[in-house]
Amino acid sequence: EPEVTQTPSHQVTQMGQEVILRCVPISNHLYFYWYRQILGQKVEFLVSFYNNEISEKSEIFDDQFSVERPDGSNFTLKIRSTKLEDSAMYFCASSEGVTPSLGNGYTFGSGTRLTVV
């Protein structure tokens, strides 16, 4: 079964440092997403990306965050200057192009646990 792959599985970084979280979406998917989940809290939408541009972003996704699809396979989330409150699990997801709103076309990666110290 096709998978969304995320690396690294766990990253520890010092406050103020830049981090890049990497994702390889399913190859024929056209919509890409980042979500985050702070420990003990709900999963929150960060950003959606389609046709090489952001299609929607949440209030959380401020100027410290950026996304990029640098080649045909990777989808990255960059946090420029990490804060303690950025510590969370970050999930990448991708969905099929035709019906991005249907959950059965939406696949999550296993997540990157980011710890900011």
Next chain:
Amino acid sequence: RKEVEQDPGPFNVPEGATVAFNCTYSNSASQSFFWYRQDCRKEPKLLMSVYSSGNEDGRFTAQLNRASQYISLLIRDSKLSDSATYLCVVTNTDKLIFGTGTRLQVFP
């Protein structure tokens, strides 16, 4: 008001029990509705979509009441492997909006 509200639980039930989870959502323009399952420190996984007519998948039955903006999930004959957090999810455009989840613990 939260966009998606769920009772956080935990629900502790014996094997074989029937358990029901409820969820309400605030945005009447929400388009699609789902139940996801999340194991500890893992990614959310789709359990089932929810339709107004109600739908069943084995031991799981989901219902949607658009007028009341209410979604439910019924699990019959609970198994130990059903222990997880159950997330109520609605869509708005192409993003998923998650509830905080209801934790289920099934004991022998």
